[in-house]
Amino acid sequence: MINTKERSNSRLIACCLVFFSIYSFSVCLAQVKKNLVEFTNPIGKGADPWVIRHNGYYYVCQSNGDINSKGISIRKSDKLSQLGKPVTVWNAPDEGWNSSQIWAPELHYFNKKWYIYYAAGKAGPPYIHQRSGVLESVTDDPQGEYVDKGILNTGTDTVNETGTIWAIDVNVGYIGGKLYAVWSGWEQNATTDKTSQHLYIAEMSNPWTISSARVKISSPDQPWEQGGPLDLNEGPQFLMREGKVFIIYSTRESWTPEYRLAQLKLKDPSKTPLDAGNWEKSGPVFQGTAKVLGTGHASFTQSPDGKEWWIFYHTKKSKTPGWDRDLRLQKFNWRADGSPDFGLPIPAGILIPVPSGEY
Template sequence: MRKQKSKWTGGLLLMLLLSWGLAGHAGAASVQQDFYNVVIQDGADPWAYKHTDGYYYFTKTTGNNVTIWKSRTLSGLDAGESVSIETGGQNIWAPEIHYLNGAWYIYYAKDDGDNANHRMYVLENTSQNPLQGTWQDRGQVTDNTNKWAIDGTVLQVGNQLYFIWSGWEGNVNVSQKLYIARMSNPWTIVSDRVEISTPEYTWETNHNPHVNEGPQVVIRGNIINLIYSASGSWTNDYCLGLITADINADLLQSSSWHKRSEPIFKSANGIYGPGHASFTTSPDGTGDWIVYHNAKNNQSGWNREIRIQPFTWNADNTPNLGSPLAPNSKIPVPSGEPERIRIEGEEGQFGGVAYASGSPNGSGGMKAGHIDTADSFVEYSIDIASAGEYILSARTANGTTDLAWSTLMISVNGSDPAPFYITNKGWENWGLSTKRVHLQAGENVVRFTKGNGYGEIDLIDVFPAD
């Protein structure tokens, strides 16, 4: 059995840990204010909205329903409280949750099993908490052409609402264009649709069909920034483009919208096919963040994950997104999020055939693994000053042959082991597995044992859920 190694000594660490209620073993834990992408290890089309109650409301494509997560932190979205809403239909794509005129609205696309029949729909909930109350079906959101439509979003300028979406000009999938129309309320379009973007540049037309989709709007100063996705979503060429308009312009005139000739966010630094982004702020409102999906591997197509990173602004009030940050680089946590206790995977106690080994991409150059038999385990001790709900997030990897998902079994303080899911994207290609856990005051023992397939642990972060 491998003993824990001492990395921190003295009372300073203990004081820092106690300051927010978590006092991990001084010999194995450290206080950190950074994290590693990924934040959600599987999924696409992320939408994150920070409400006035201080919570993030998050959703993504799940395919057969709309699921909403509620979280105090951006980095902890995956472990948030959640609820699933049945919508009927099939192929539920790119839902978004908006708060408009004192009520909650979910916009989503669905069809009857035939993609040619994809249309936009909306649900309404007047409860203060969208995870409670009743979601009322407000029906289809459409203009008078009633053509193929996906990725709908709402732009509000003053008291006026506009609907922006990706659609077909006719009844055949030649190209996806972006359209805008005026709304009289959150579920009714009252003007003709106006085309504001068609695929035209080489980076928009390098795959068939040609694609403009995933429109998202961020207003800064007098500039409306419409960030959209272009190229084939199934390719490494998927990227983000930018269209702008003056907030005082006639937004139903195509000439009011001006497209940049180059993408503003594209594959780089080992991240492939970044796209379909949403935009929000840090918990304290001082920082701007992009939430986007990308391919899990080079050329992995629609097998995607979700990342976040900060961005800045140009002098002309347009976003400066930079490039996707490298997968093994540390990122400062969004401002206002709590510090976290980090325990390196190799700092655990090992049993059976499990042991620590070298990791070229690991945070400390080592990882916990080889949990390959029923009697193998790695466990970690965490001292907590105050009992409560915590998020346990582990940087994990799975390269099990012919298995999309692996599990380790996790037990907290001797509880019945439960699955801890790890997506398959290869060894040393680290993702993130999360679980919301209740920890008691004092010492807590978290143990990982053999599940289905194989998994490795680079590090574990623990921080308050609320």
């Protein structure tokens, strides 16, 4: 027979078990909720992040590995703040102009087909062989099979075996109903990769064909674009909203903490973007701090509900020159004049609310 004292102890133990079970559940629930409504940077490893939103999913396109990559993968996720599992969709051939050095691929969707724009070279370093090409999807599945549509005409060089001029970081977009490509390139081919890079634009007759002569629209001619071992403009990205057209590009050196973003604005969208005088430069518009190094090569998208704009970019992990980088994400706003306001990069480990509509 259980005495009064034993009965009292049993009740105390039972009450304690209930209390700690509720407490543990509450702590667990709070952590789950925290993970659902907040995230921290970085969200992944790598460089040159490209993201596109399509039919309720986010697709992130990247080269496989470091600067010496030989393949391209695509991630799929219903959450912008969480990267999906990478699926390799294309591997470089064993030989030819695009057999190695696969850089900065971008995924675009036109006429129920997916297109990947990428840079590649037959060898390197030195990285003097980089050219740009296009892949086309066999189906409407961005993680499916692709076929090679060939090299883009990013400038004519009849002496070179490819017939073209050095070019990387091709981005494409429609302006006034016409398709344009913008990229980073050299004025002419050189025997050293210590060559200054400029931004060029040209019209396209279809997603794999540049049909006009290239026009140089930017050179590293401003004080905040100069001062390092190599002056360059690269990583151009069209950013369009409410009839206004911007190109957000990277300047300074990608392997240093000084990498940063600058801006070109199309002064009159009713006039041709092939007129260099129709572009107005400003910057820097987004740059590193003591805690965030080398902010650059960004892409842009909206939250799941379309209410917010987000910038997806990479940073350096240390001040040591090199290409060890990670991926970061943060919301940005728009100024009264219609230009983007990126603010300051958010340091690693700081809690950030997930994109609107994601929770």
